Amino acid sequence: MSEQSSALAYRTQHRQDLAGSHSIAALLNCYCREVAAPAGLLQLDTPFGNKGWPLALRHSQRVQHGHILEIRLSRTRVRILVAVASPSPTLNYDYISAPYGGGFGKPWQALDWRRLAQLLLAELAGRYDQAVNTELLQQIGNSVQVMAEFVALGEREHDWGLGAAAYLRSEQALTFGHACHPTPKSRQGIGLEAIRQYSPEVGAAFQLHYFAVRAEDLKQRSLLAAPAIELLAGQLPGIVVPAGYRLIPVHPWQAGHIRGLAPVQQALQSGRLLDLGPAGEVWYPTASVRTLYRPGADFFLKCSLHVRLTNCVRKNAWYELEGAVGLSQLLQRHAGALTETFPSLTLMAEPAFVTVDFQDQEQAQRIELQEAFGLIMRSSPHWPQGEAPLLAGALFGDSLSGHVQSRYQVEQRARRHGLSYGEAALEWFVAYVEQLAHPMLYALCQLGVVFEPHLQNVVVGLQDGLPARLYIRDLEGTKLVTGYWPQERLAQLPSRVRQSVEYSAEQGWQRVAYCLFINNFSQAVFYLAAGSQALETALWRGLALSLEDYQRRHGNACSGELIARVLQGEPWPSKTNLLNRVLQRADRCSEYVPLPSPLKNLSSL
Template sequence: MSQAELHSLNHLLNCYLREFAVPHQLVDWHAQGDLPKALQSDLLEGETVRIRTAYPVLKIAFKVQARGALNQIKLGSKLFAKPMGKPWQVLSTQAAIQALLEHMAMLTQTEPNVELQAQINNSLQNMQRFLNSTKVPYLNALQHTEQSLLWGHPFHPSPKSRSGVQPDELMNCSPEVGAAFQLHWFDIDPALLQELGKPVINKVSEVLTGRGGLYPCHPWEVNLVLGSRIYQQANQKKLIRHLGPLGKVVWPTSSVRTLYHPELDVFLKCSIHVRLTNCIRKNAWYELESAVGMTELLAPTFEQVEYRHPGFRMLREPSACTLNLNQTYTAASIEETVNLQESFGIIFREQLRTQHSDIHMAGSLAAWNNSGESQLALRLGEQAEQAAQQGAGKAEFILNWLQCYFKLLVPGTLTLLFKHGVVLEPHLQNTVLATSNGLPVQVWIRDLEGTKLIPQHWPHERLKNLSERAIASVHYSADQGWKRVSYCLLVNNIAEMIFHACQHTPGLEQRAWQHLATLLQNILHELGEPQALSDLLQGHALASKNNLKTRLFRKADRLSDYTFLSHPLIAHHDKQTEETAC
């Protein structure tokens, strides 16, 4: 089984176990008895897991090399199946995917989702393409960490699926292969330009092309633009002209469509009509508006929270722009007009401003390398050896590292939620951290465009700078806000960081969760003792977003629901855990 197949199955099993098998009580952890002989061998390390499925495959079994506190797994063997009336047999990757999809169809009383199966296979094929490519070159720490997310979201069934782009174009612009490429540029009539917030596009044009007045477009989007009747009419009127790929190259970051150049003071978040994970990644006009509007609206709040919590910063999105060609082709439909406007939509996010050189996107740390080793565990192991020379034990160093990370990330995020009604999305891929002397000293949270507001704190009269459509897109109920933040912060981010950090140190994971519980207990009063957080510390379940069900039922990402997880995060106050070098 190739590395791409192993990780594809690992992702699918993570989702399937969490969203289906565990809630339906179909899993035998530490399984014994009826098992394939290959899994009974002492030569194969790890825990044996058996899932009870249904006709025609009655059981599926496999080994896991590691299992986390929230039942996230590291797959350690092939999958074996026991069909009705037959002995155990090895499942090929395709047969395993088929068997799991068929079982989910049975549980949900639906037909097997062939579209999802195609997306899973597309993701697998893309992983293999990335593996076959050359190693990601090193420009600087930020570029390298952004282009090191080889396997993607561990709880998404098709994290590297990219529909709407051809394989050769895929490789030219994918961060996983260290891509750097020229943007396509258009010479435009200045009257077409629509800017929100601080004017930026001319400076970007000057830095990247050496001249102002040009407008960029992502290579994956340019054919859609050139095929537009509206564009063609505007071109005939000499209002816009395609100049082709020009200027300095830019580097795609982990989100694929957000682009980096070290000489710019902004990232470019471009529009692409390509499905990445759950969404077509286009920039609607109201998203441009909400990004800039939220930056202006929340500036005093962010400054206040950042002052109270040094080392925590929200990256602003101060500018956005698009082209308005509405009047160039009067026979065009509203849909055609909107599509072209979206194709040209760009959100500008501020660059990281820091003196620190050791920078990591958190998702690239909580990940496996090509050899199956945890990136974070390897890094902490090496640093723990250095710390041992000063008398610090490995376990204590790892716990100290995690505590520093918790203290940077958690109080600021929860202060914004409970004191200010601001709902961030601090998942692994939206979190960037800097370290100094081996320990985390700074975190940045990004994706302000996706930030939500709770109406009790932010009624309509406080949002006068936003349109009704933008307000509808940013308003979240308190319950929605808590579910989103607790999922992104605790399940997607911190649980995975703990899982990876504690890979090679038995018993350490529980201690790490206790440290986190202590921190939450200590800030509970400062946050106003919110009921949701109090309940969590008393053992109420954690919300985990259902990425698999979202794709299975073909739902929009905004309509995703949750599975509720038991967890080790119970009220725990130990004075000894409060001491830290951070």
């Protein structure tokens, strides 16, 4: 083998190993939180000693001062052992060895991602008395393959600068995806070459694809002074279209899907619809893949994309078009106190949509067209001077550069201000909690609005490296608490949206608590603490003090009860991402399992 061939083989194996190890970590994270810990089948540093353990685990324990995590699969009588760097009350483990499966008379074997997935899925099939979910195994494999592509092609720079450049780089930085999802990078219904062409993780940029549609075949709504199609035209190139036609853009991959629809083929033949092809300036996909950004544009374009990304086909359902604008209007009219009370918060409203509607078609064909062309316009902030607006998911995650972005920001701030890393990390985290948790609690308890502030819906505006502004996006998951919102206010929403938008108070709390404490702050603490248990404890104490501060400044009876429950150490609700997929439940049917709170017994630490 030539030197060049050897180097290529090494790089290929390295990226596959990196994708495999991150996929193993995600599977273990899911299983430990959702199944093993709630069932009492998870143990750290078993008292029975290490006799008979694989040598690699004993080495990790002795030389790296690691701890051995044991996961018992009770139905299939298998034990999984893996070394972790330190204990974690939130089960955010840093895995420092490969997992090994065996025990109960079975020899120990190192597990790659495929063998680990097979063991876990077989155990879950027995637990739920169903066949092994082979579709999920294929999706896990697809995720590993796609992740390996991103490892090969992704950007490795860690100094992202300021403004639009910093923001865009953060949207492109989620190489490994959600740390507690079984298929964080699965993309089905799209070929590998198209994945390379349209994925943010590889820095993709592309022109939009344009159709011209007769004005009477448009369906649109706008909360702003101008109609949606006119607002949209202001963001698009000056393509000349025949009189009576209007320009409508779609994601370039979606154009192929659209051309395959029978009503579209007929309309193209008759001239009712014109296919104009790609044109104009390039747009950039954000972390969601289907939502596109162009620096300087007034709006993001949330496009329909008939591709299954992780859980769902990412189309804009017909009722979601009206729902996004309707919710924006409700919040604009009745929730203004939120941004008045928290002026550093920006809600990225979705004030307009546009799509195609052939009203002479059967209802099924009309819906098919509306969902194929559906485009939601999301307000794009104009970033303040000197601000680095960064996606929260990019702040708290592994990167190809080897730097954790939040830790890098803290280190830089510590140097500039003469602080120790621990002092700067605590200052940073408390500022972040205030920017995020305080307005989200106010929205829930004062206004009855349930946002979904998970890592991919939060953009953090850093000034001098410190969280100073916060941007919340994507109204698709926003809910309204029953009792706060009279039915006459909700009457403007489509009936399908009204059915799904109302939550009980406890449902609202579960959603907010999961997004804040588990999806967001647990990841933040894991990465900021960098393995220091003393710093981790200090950060959790900072969260507790910030919640008390919120209650003094903005609290009411609702928040008082909820914060008291948190401070008393009540378990946190953890979303079942793995079980949703195993049981083939829709994401909206997600359930929660209790996760022990790191605030329990905090005063004694």
